[in-house]
Amino acid sequence: MPELLTNRAPTLARPAPSRRRAGIGEALRWSAFRALERLSDWRGNNTQGVFALSDPQARGPAMWLYITTIGELNAVAPMLEWLVTQRPDLRPVLITEHAHYQDAYLARLPHAVVCLTRGHSLDAQKLAEQLPPQVLALAEIPCLPSDAPCRFSYAFLRQARRHGAATLLLNGWLYHYEPPARLDQIERQLLERDFLRSLDVLCVQDDATAKTLADRGADPQRLVVTGNMKFDAMQRPHWQVSQARSPGLLGALLAARRPTVVGGCVTELPEQQAVLGAFQRLRRDHPEALLILAPRHPENKERLQALLAQIEAAGLRWVRRSAVPDAPLPEAVNCLVLDTVGELRDFYAAASVAHVGVDHNVLEPLGLGKPLTIQEGWNTTYPSYPVYRLLRDQGVLHSCADEAALHAYWRSALEGAASVQEDLRRTEEVLSHLRGSVLRHQQACLAWMGAEGTTRRPEHAAGAAGTAKTR
Missing domain, CATH: 3.40.50.2000 (Glycogen Phosphorylase B;)
Structure with missing residues (x-):
């Protein structure tokens, strides 16, 4: 059988490690990036003016979920259901840049809000003001800024940290794409390490991905090799x-x-x-x-x-x-x-x-x-x-x-x-x-899923919100 966790016994849930504060270096890098984003706005940034919510009146504490495609939504469905069950007090918010996914997303999660955005930093700020996150989960990609055709801006991750949200990477894997635009390249160069260090737990599919992310700046203590969740999600014993x-x-x-x-x-x-x-x-x-x-x-x-x-x-x-x-x-x-x-x-x-x-x-x-x-x-x-x-x-x-x-x-x-x-x-x-990844994910994330103040005492990062995407 493949090496991919097929013979590894499940481990007990780990206590949540203490969180780092964002330092002055991160604040300076962020300020530099925001200045460049404003310049891009002045020149005609195509990520502006896209922000929309399927329920414009939605308010209250939220669970932010970035899931790139319908296929990925199906692939992480067992873990998604578990997350929602763990925190029924939070309104799920599915973040996407694809408007045509909205109906399928809501069919899977009828009480969710779909947030349409191309990743502008002001969009992250608007979303946080209206639906402040208590949990943020990134499903499969991106492990790095602009690593894939569907990208997740550092701005949203930064806003989540500012609001004390647990930040989880699920089923992590790398495309090894180069950023498609100049500002995306700068975002990766300036903020890649901050991106990785802002994640409380990084569940990745294999040892090679774990090593790459550790080499790029992720804390090895927060990396967990869980296998590929898709092998669990494919089972549909109760489908009708x-x-x-x-x-x-x-x-x-x-x-x-x-x-x-x-x-x-x-x-x-x-x-x-x-x-x-x-x-x-x-x-x-x-x-x-x-x-x-x-x-x-x-x-x-x-x-x-x-x-x-x-x-x-x-x-x-x-x-x-x-x-x-x-x-x-x-x-x-x-x-x-x-x-x-x-x-x-x-x-x-x-x-x-x-x-x-x-x-x-x-x-x-x-x-x-x-x-x-x-x-x-x-x-x-x-x-x-x-x-x-x-x-x-x-x-x-x-x-x-x-x-x-x-x-x-x-x-x-x-x-x-x-x-x-x-x-x-x-x-x-x-x-x-090849099954068992969902259980490993749950064990890795459980310590971060308690209501505010019960399982952890988050340390909020300083600074404002926002970042940019493809220009």
Whole structure:
């Protein structure tokens, strides 16, 4: 098995270490950065004027949560639920720069407030004035300022410290990206060490990440190697179709037991062509088969139109999920384009076999026990890569080079081939050894989760709020 914590016994919850005060050096660095941000504002800073709350009237103590994507929200869901249970007195606030995630975020956490921001320091100040944080949790990324396409400004972390919030990094991992803009580069150069030293506990996926962060300035006593939480989040033993956003449509598919291929996040043109070609071959043997195809970014109209043109050229009778009611699909439809956000994970339940696009989440279909195909070419800097690498190295991911190989495996899966059943057995065996990260996270964070004044006595950092993002 991989070294990743598979043989390590859980440890008892550790007492919260004492907190450091932000020194004069941090205050000077922050003042210098704020001066540069103001200059950027004067020149036309594109992070200004974006701030919005889903509930503009929301007030009171809050739990700030920075979770980059819908996939990451699903991946950290067990830990998120635990955090909310620990502090029911706090209003969850989901911070994002993606307005189109709001409905999916609120479907997962109906009582939350979604905060839209690109990370300007004045946004952090506004949010803290209206919904002062008592807990801040960063899920997976960023471990460093501007380390990923979706970034979290130091301003929000600094505001959390000023308000005495517990500051937690969950499922930490590094992209190794360079900051995309000059001011982002300066933020990292000036404030990277302060960023790391502002986190009370840093839960990271592996020893390599822990070493890198320690070398960059994190306190080794606050670093905890917890493994990858995604292996726990994939389990859905109590899932029911009534919990889905489209229970009528999805329930009818499950009841009909129609041979169904679900292609999730198939983004690039060559892979889309391979999937469509394989499905056309499959229909020769199974003419009643259905293809459910989910583009990665349905809000990207140009990319979506290109996909629809491919489907049309393939001669498939298709509908868009956004254009049909939550009701059984007509039998004549043989392709459902899942152009909504946040539904793919549930639609994997209808799959006879699944295919996950390069660089995306293989655990969602595996969590439902579905046969799975992928193609090669995964990017080492994407958050899906650590899971892909672990499972690839264990030999449980079935990679298909072309449409002929895809068709062959899909047909074997539909027809219950013994080789596919053995793949599923071996996959579950491997996955069972990789679970346990959520418990380690809880043990690492428990000491920081008490109400103000009961578990800890935070020392507030001095100074004002704010920082900047991409310019």
